[in-house]
């Protein structure tokens with residue numbers, strides 16, 4: 610017989626992100642973040658390769674990433690609007706966790722499965738923050754795909770890349786929910 614957890618199911622059925630730009634102070638302290646990161650790391654991981662790590666970014670560290678994003682935008686010749694889009698999450702954010710995909714050499718586990726696992730960690734991190742009562746938002750943006758930014762701002766090695774920045778903070782406004790997928794369009798049933 611199933612052993613339901615109605616509170617967990619209700620959370621999953623109603624969970625939603627809060628836009629990063631609406632997140633304010635306070636933010637979780639180190640002890641609470643360790644609990645949230647522990648929950649995030651309790652994620653499916655084929656072959657137990659642990660192909661991820663976290664960089665917790667706050668205050669001056671976030672502003673420094675903003676400066677790196679501006680410098681890369683200039684080096685890449687991006688328009689001002691693009692530069693702003695890339696830099697603003699670091700210039701205005703209070704707390705963000707960079708989830709780093711750390712590719713592990715393996716004869717058995719394809720790289721794509723490691724990428725899927727890290728995506729799962731990002732969602733688990735988002736959900737752990739939301740379940741703890743914080744607002745949270747998973748952002749990427751062009752800097753997260755720019756090798757120059759990855760090297761200069763976070764000193765990532767060639768086998769590492771940014772899976773996402775999970776912003777966490779206090780919700781200051783409650784935007785309406787976004788439309789959700791129509792299950793009738795995406796579910797097929799096969800039983801014969």
Ligand SMILES: Cc1cc2nc3c(=O)[nH]c(=O)nc-3n(C[C@H](O)[C@H](O)[C@H](O)COP(=O)(O)O)c2cc1C
Pocket residue numbers: 624625626627628746747748749750772773
């Ligand atoms: C890999 C990934 C990257 C994303 N990057 C951005 C981003 O850079 N900017 C943005 O506005 N939304 C981005 N989003 C979408 C936000 O996380 C958005 O708030 C989310 O889709 C809302 O979903 P939820 O309410 O179900 O949590 C990204 C989502 C994913 C999965």
